[in-house]
Amino acid sequence: MVGTELLLGQTVDTNAAYIAERLAANGINVYFKATVGDNWTRFAAVLAQALTRADVVIISGGLGPTEDDLTREVVAAVLHRPLVEDPQALAAIERWFAVSHRPMPPSARKQALIPEGARIIANANGTAPGFVVEHGNQTVVCLPGVPYEMKPMFDEVVLPYLRERYGLAGALYSRVLKFCGIGESALEERVRDLQHSANPTVAPYASLGEVKIRITARAENAEEAERLIAPVQQEIVRRVGEYMYGIDEDTLEGVAGRALLQAGWTLALAESCTGGLIAKRITDVPGSSAYFLGGVVSYSNEAKVKLLGVSEKTLAEHGAVSAPVAEQMALGAAERFGATLAVAVTGIAGPGGGSEAKPVGLVYIACALNGRAKAYRFQFQGGREQVRGLTAQTALDLIRRHALGLSTEL
Numbered sequence: 001m002v003g004t005e006l007l008l009g010q011t012v013d014t015n016a017a018y019i020a021e022r023l024a025a026n027g028i029n030v031y032f033k034a035t036v037g038d039n040w041t042r043f044a045a046v047l048a049q050a051l052t053r054a055d056v057v058i059i060s061g062g063l064g065p066t067e068d069d070l071t072r073e074v075v076a077a078v079l080h081r082p083l084v085e086d087p088q089a090l091a092a093i094e095r096w097f098a099v100s101h102r103p104m105p106p107s108a109r110k111q112a113l114i115p116e117g118a119r120i121i122a123n124a125n126g127t128a129p130g131f132v133v134e135h136g137n138q139t140v141v142c143l144p145g146v147p148y149e150m151k152p153m154f155d156e157v158v159l160p161y162l163r164e165r166y167g168l169a170g171a172l173y174s175r176v177l178k179f180c181g182i183g184e185s186a187l188e189e190r191v192r193d194l195q196h197s198a199n200p201t202v203a204p205y206a207s208l209g210e211v212k213i214r215i216t217a218r219a220e221n222a223e224e225a226e227r228l229i230a231p232v233q234q235e236i237v238r239r240v241g242e243y244m245y246g247i248d249e250d251t252l253e254g255v256a257g258r259a260l261l262q263a264g265w266t267l268a269l270a271e272s273c274t275g276g277l278i279a280k281r282i283t284d285v286p287g288s289s290a291y292f293l294g295g296v297v298s299y300s301n302e303a304k305v306k307l308l309g310v311s312e313k314t315l316a317e318h319g320a321v322s323a324p325v326a327e328q329m330a331l332g333a334a335e336r337f338g339a340t341l342a343v344a345v346t347g348i349a350g351p352g353g354g355s356e357a358k359p360v361g362l363v364y365i366a367c368a369l370n371g372r373a374k375a376y377r378f379q380f381q382g383g384r385e386q387v388r389g390l391t392a393q394t395a396l397d398l399i400r401r402h403a404l405g406l407s408t409e410l
Contacts, residue, residue: 002061002071003145004037015060015150026159027171027218028056038068047078047140055138056162061145063128065107071142072131076115079135083113089120089129096127121157125149132161139165173225174216177236178250180397182243184211190239200228202236208386209393210245210252245400252396253281259403260291260341267399268339269295270308270329272320273347273363277392293337298329308332308344321346323364323375330368330375341402342368343395347378349387363391367398369410 005011013035020030032053036046043062050057062071076083090112097104114120114131121130126149133140141158143150162168179187184206188195191213194202200217215232219225237244246255260267269279279295282288296307301320304310309332310325318324329344347363354360361382366375376398380390401407 001033001035001145002038002043002059003035004039004068006035006061007037014147015145018147018151019058019060019154022154022159024172024174024216026163027168028162038062038070040070040074043070043074044078047074051078051135051138051140055166056141057138058141058143058158060143060150063111063130063142063144065105065110065127069110072110072113072115075133075140075142079115079133079140081115081117081133084116085109085112086114086120086129087112089114092122092129093127121153123149123153125152130157132158134165170218170220172216172218173222173229174214175229175233176248177213177215177233177244178246178252179211179213179240179243180209180245180252180393182211182240187211187213187240187243191236194232194235197232200225200232202232209390242406245397251285252393252400254285256396256400256403257282257285257288257291259400263340263403263405265340265403266291266293266338268293268333268337268342270333270342270344271295271297272299272304272329272345273349274345274388274391274395275299277388278343278345278395281392281396293339296333296336304329308336319358321348321358321362321364323366323377326364326366326375327368327373330366330373331371334368334371340369341399343399344368345391345395347380347387347391349384349391351384361387363387363394365391365395365398367402367407367410369402372410374409 001013001016006013016033023030034046036043059071062069072083093108093111094104108127111128115133118131118133121132123129123144126144126146128144130143130153143153184204188204191202200215202213202215204211204213213236215229217225217228219228245252271278276297282292298304298307301315305312308329310328314324314328326344326346329346330342333344334342344366345363348354348358348360350360361380363378363380364375366373378394380387
């Protein structure tokens, strides 16, 4: 991927993720990825190295008309080919400006230059064409950096070309299992022996508040892939299914919502340290009004007393961040909204406000059901954003577990 803006963090590199995902789906393994700025020397060194370790090198970016757009020049130099003006590419650029009723600047003509012998990839959404250069048994593909220009060019031209040129058979099919309430190390220990399989492969990886296991099979078609993936998935579920909440595109808030619907339950929230984050995630799900009645962001002690009926005595004796206050918040939310299940959170998100007795990251999450409440104590690590995110994730998992009958403490 080419562009100094990528190295500065000014632009997020979504092209690399898109290209890698589409290559994997077509049975093409991706082993290396590099990002280089708009510097001729470093760009040339990166490309030369890539050609020593890959059959196919795909470059995105650097095809524009400005001086810092260096892709065509660097590719031509590294492959020892002169740059030539392509009449078809030039005509397409001229048509683009004519249709746009804009004068074509002289610099735009640069975009019609390609390494000798390259094949043009037409760009229907911009002025910069892409191109493909065959270099012995290797291939260099160059595409614009603008995602809405790059994606159709890649899907409609590059992928069919690569499949034909290299006689690709089969593809990679993946399934992602999602877990909450268990750490990456603990999950990895339980499935470690399964990771020795060559086809399908099994790989755990973590994100905030959850762990995922990706099962990837190489197969000729989806049916064959399912035959390979299914028994491995069943074995993983047998071992750690109690922590698994979903597959592939499932979200925890979506799964929790479906569980509430299936149980015929309604939900209310009382949030302090999360400031409405749980309610936001719940209502991100279309149709959540069928089970979510509402919530209270009771950030101050006064709000806890007035809006949720928390006892001033309890606050004085135990403090706002405590199990008794969390339980009273949950009971108050259940009563005021008339909800089947209510969940309350109170904690210290930081960076300040902690003490030796109640450090930053201390959070109580309480669930109220059938007139009874129980608070759970957690000690989360990380900054303010991480603590709030982990609190919301854990609360959503508790909602899911209670609605599915996996928790019998209330």
